[in-house]
C-alpha cells in the first residue's frame with residue numbers, strides 16, 4: 001500500500017472518510033493499464049477506488065537516477081503527493097456523487113472556468129466512463145478536501 005506515503009494530511013482525512021463509507025482502495029489494478037495517464041478510478045456500484053501509484057511513478061520518471069545530493073528525489077515525493085492527493089480527492093467527489101444518486105454534490109458551484117489542461121483531463125475521464133458535468137465538478141472540488149469530506153458524511157451515511 002505504497003499510496004499512503006503519497007497522500008498529504010488532508011487527503012488522508014478524505015481517505016479515511018471514503019473507507020468509513022464502505023469503499024475499498026485498490027492499488028495498481030489492471031484497470032490502471034487502460035491508459036498510462038490514469039492516476040485513479042472510481043467504481044460506485046462495487047464501492048472501489050483504484051489508485052494507480054505505478055502510473056504516477058512512471059509519469060514522474062521515478063526510477064531515473066538522482067544526483068548525489070538527492071534533491072530531485074525530494075521534489076519528486078512532493079510532486080507525487082500533490083498529484084495523488086488530488087487524484088484521491090477527485091475520486092472521493094465521485095463517491096459522494098454516487099451516494100447522492102449520481103447527482104452533483106455542489107450544483108451551485110458549477111463553474112465554466114475550465115483550463116485547457118483540465119479539458120484534456122476531462123476528455124480522458126469521459127473516455128473511461130464519466131459524465132461531463134460530474135467530471136467538471138470533480139475537477140473543481142478535488143482541491144477542496146474539507147468540502148469533499150463534508151459531502152461524503154452528508155450523502156453516504
Ligand SMILES: [Zn+2]
Nearest residue numbers: 125130135138
Ligand atoms: Zn473523474
